[in-house]
Amino acid sequence: MKRNNKAGGRSSKSGLWNTMRQYKYHYLMVLPVIVWYILFSYLPMYGITLSFKTFDFSKGILGSPWVGFQHFREISHDPEFWSAFKNTVIISLSKLVIHFPLPIILAMVMNEFSRTKARKFFQTLFTFPHFISWVVLAGILTNIFSNDGVYIQLMTMLGFDASSPLVSVQGFRPMIYLSHVWKEIGWDSIIYMAALTGINPELYEAAEMDGASRLQRLRYIAWPGIKSTVAILFILTIGNLLSLGSSFEQIFNLYSSPVYSVADTIDTYVYRTTFTVGADFGYMTAVGLIKSAISLVLLVLANMTVKKMGEQGLY
Structure with a gap:
């Protein structure tokens, strides 16, 4: 043997x-x-x-003294961290609910265009904003929504008492959601368009001959054809939920002290506290470790949920 x-x-x-x-x-x-x-x-x-550890510049990472779970105990009593954590969860879940279905709908609608030129035109139109960096876009939004910007002047001319959403606790988050959708909806729809092009066109022809309506073709042919792709991207989105993807650049370039209470996320809190206030690097690393651990748990739960629904997960 x-x-x-x-x-x-x-x-x-x-x-x-x-x-x-x-x-x-x-x-x-x-x-x-x-x-x-x-x-x-x-x-x-x-x-x-x-x-x-407590980081010591003279000793480096490996030589710094151990402090055990001291940083984690401090985090549990830090109100700024819990405020940033709450904002991260709210903004992430809101973006997931608002943004995630829209690229799927856009891809399915554009796939129904009979004219190739029209499809390419709208795909280019919706995809182009993705290539504008958040630094440039933040400058544009700041000029539009500043006190001397077009938005305030237009609202004043119409007789409304408007305030800039850049410094408004009520208006900042909606602006974040809308600008994110405008910038990323076209780019995120590309992978769904690719999945839709892989569906056998004979299925559409057979369904049309049988008298299926356009809505029925979307429901019984297009959606089953991209459902597995949607499941995989959903798992990846959930796993990246607390990281917010490109939202660090978005929020960091748009927020200011008046909206910290609703806009300060874990990433911006770590960056602002570390490089502005000069906090202990060990403490900030502990914050990042907590975020990564929660993201791992969310990834595993999302994968289990998708597999229970009959789709193939990541593993």
Whole structure:
């Protein structure tokens, strides 16, 4: 039996090497990605130890003194952290509810265009804002919604007592949601458009011959064709929920002290506190570790939920 196990192990190893030699160019194409993840995702993980240390510049990360769970106890009593955590959850869930379905709807609507030129025109129109950086877009929004901007002047001319949403506790979040949808809806719809183009066109022709309406074709052909793609992207979105994706750049370039109570998220809180106030790096690393742990739990729960619904998860 031992000889058979050894022989089986050798044959499996030789089979693996034969497969790698056969597809060596495919592995070479993947190699830069693997190296990138090793250098920038796995090697820096030793910095997590700062969560349990008080950082000393003279001793470095590894030589800094251990303080155990002191930073986590301080976080549990920090009202600014809990305010940022609450804002992160509210903004993330609101964006998920408002934004996530819209690229799917847009892709399905554009897929129904019979004219290719019209489809390309609207796809370009909706995708173009993605390539405007949040720094530039924040400058444009600041000029529009400032006290001397077009929005305030127009509202004043119409007889309304308007205030800038940039400094309004009630108006800041809606502006964040609307500007995010305007900027990203076209870009996020591209992957759904690609999934829709993979559906066999004969299914549409057969359904049309059977008298199916356009809404029925969307429901029984288009939606089942992209449902697995939607499930995968939903899992990834949930896993990235607390990170807010590109929202750090969006909020950081738009918010100010009057709206900290509704706009300060975990990422902006860490950045602002670390580089403005000069807080302990160990404390901020502990905040990031808590956020990553919660994101991992959300990712696992989302994957389990999708698999229970009959779709294939990430693993």
